[in-house]
Amino acid sequence: MKAIKIILGIISVLVIGFFLTGLIIKETNYTAQVFVDKPVTEVFSVFNNSENIKNWIPEIKSFEVVNDNPGKTGSIYKIVVENQGEEITMTEKVLAYVPNEKVTLFFDAENMLKTDDYLFCEEDGVTTIILKSSCKSDSFIMACLFPYFKGTFQEQDQAYLNNFKEFVEKK
Structure with missing residues (x-):
């Protein structure tokens, strides 16, 4: 009987800890970075060409323009992704677009709200892409x-940036 009480006590502590996590941590933030051996104008252009996205994010099954604004900011896209055999539909909105410097994307994917802030800078012909991500639900x-x-x-986004690097450097 004493062993059961101990086990139930441990389980109770773990459950309470799990639920406290959601109360204490409202947002999960992380960064990823990649260096691309190409000038920033070329890297930024390839990165923002929606026809290329399937080349570096292989899970994307379709990419549809819902609203394409001339300055990009405010543009909305519908993306279907295959995740472990299940199709997930998400909406992508461009929150900020500064040519050759920055793109901020907001994703709404069924209970996951994610903001990706991509920063681009060039030094000696090498472009650095820094991704600052924030997830909440x-x-x-x-x-x-x-x-x-x-x-x-973080590993998944780093893999996508590495895929992008390979793709753009082959061009």
């Missing part, structure tokens, strides 16, 4: 989970 349970998956999110 409308769902309390998902908000509790995100901090535990920070490393996974």
